[in-house]
Amino acid sequence: MTRFKQGLEPPELREGTAIPPVVKSINQKMIALYAEASGDFNPIHIDETFAKSTPLGGTIAHGMLILSYISEMMAAAFGRAWLTTGGLSVRFKAPARPGDTITTTGKIKSIERQDGVTHIRCSVESCNQAKEVVISGITTVTTINHGALSE
Amino acid sequence: MQDKDSATPPLEWEHLISGYEFPPVSYEMGVSTVSQYLNAVGREKMWGASPLSKFAPPMAITALAMTAMTELFKMPDGAVHTAEELEFHKAVPVGTKLTSHAKVGRKLDRGKFHMAVIELNITDEENETVITGKASIVLTNQKMEAE
Numbered sequence: 416m417t418r419f420k421q422g423l424e425p426p427e428l429r430e431g432t433a434i435p436p437v438v439k440s441i442n443q444k445m446i447a448l449y450a451e452a453s454g455d456f457n458p459i460h461i462d463e464t465f466a467k468s469t470p471l472g473g474t475i476a477h478g479m480l481i482l483s484y485i486s487e488m489m490a491a492a493f494g495r496a497w498l499t500t501g502g503l504s505v506r507f508k509a510p511a512r513p514g515d516t517i518t519t520t521g522k523i524k525s526i527e528r529q530d531g532v533t534h535i536r537c538s539v540e541s542c543n544q545a546k547e548v549v550i551s552g553i554t555t556v557t558t559i560n561h562g563a564l565s566e
Numbered sequence: 567m568q569d570k571d572s573a574t575p576p577l578e579w580e581h582l583i584s585g586y587e588f589p590p591v592s593y594e595m596g597v598s599t600v601s602q603y604l605n606a607v608g609r610e611k612m613w614g615a616s617p618l619s620k621f622a623p624p625m626a627i628t629a630l631a632m633t634a635m636t637e638l639f640k641m642p643d644g645a646v647h648t649a650e651e652l653e654f655h656k657a658v659p660v661g662t663k664l665t666s667h668a669k670v671g672r673k674l675d676r677g678k679f680h681m682a683v684i685e686l687n688i689t690d691e692e693n694e695t696v697i698t699g700k701a702s703i704v705l706t707n708q709k710m711e712a713e
Binding site for chain 1: 599602603605606607608609612616617618621623624625626628629630632633636637641643645646647648649650651652653654655656657658
């Protein structure tokens with residue numbers, strides 16, 4: 416589960432540490448809510464008739480909705496540092512569909528400490544219930560004070 | 567949502583060229599906007615109870631910047647988002663007015679393959695950059711594989 420108040424503390428802050436995952440079940444109502452909130456009314460997301468006429472065969476969630484789960488995971492783990500120094504580079508590999516359960520995971524791949532600043536690089540991934548990768552990529556975050564990451 | 571000239575018709579995909587700069591668009595990360603976003607992504611209670619609650623989620627800021635851009639440019643139906651790069655430079659308190667500067671970083675139309683990379687630079691009221699990013703968008707005449 417997400418841990419906004421704690422974040423990853425220095426003892427956990429080492430290469431290979433898994434970031435607490437975020438699990439979300441997707442439904443059409445959530446996609447519609449996201450369309451309203453973001454203003455992205457692309458019919459591939461909200462128009463079942465249109466979406467069925469495409470090779471995708473039905474509506475899909477907004478990529479930015481699924482990407483928000485990666486940001487949620489990183490914010491939970493790294494607190495304000497994510498908001499001020501976070502970075503991500505991802506590719507959308509497969510669509511997320513209504514009915515899918517998306518599990519977003521991450522792992523610390525490298526940590527570089529220099530002059531009181533800690534640079535952290537993570538691999539991140541969102542997969543559906545069939546373990547198909549929906550999004551994959553890397554995230555980065557920089558902290559100060561020997562990696563004290565909590566808010 | 568924005569300060570753009572409402573008389574300007576949105577651009578079509580074929581009008582975009584590499585290097586084209588969209589007019590800047592301003593929008594506010596107000597309480598209701600942030601709340602609506604958090605509700606949509608299922609985080610309203612979590613974020614509201616966290617130490618980060620006075621800030622707007624960076625993905626909300628980015629999503630609204632993309633939307634602001636698409637009000638200037640008619641995204642073809644079925645356009646898909648294939649990649650995203652983002653860097654967060656500054657936490658944005660709820661209520662901040664932001665300005666999104668978008669530019670076509672790259673555009674390629676080859677046969678049925680059409681892609682563009684949109685570069686974003688989002689600044690706050692002090693004209694400081696809060697988020698930069700690149701979004702890759704592909705059109706395949708509805709022969710889409712993924713978003």
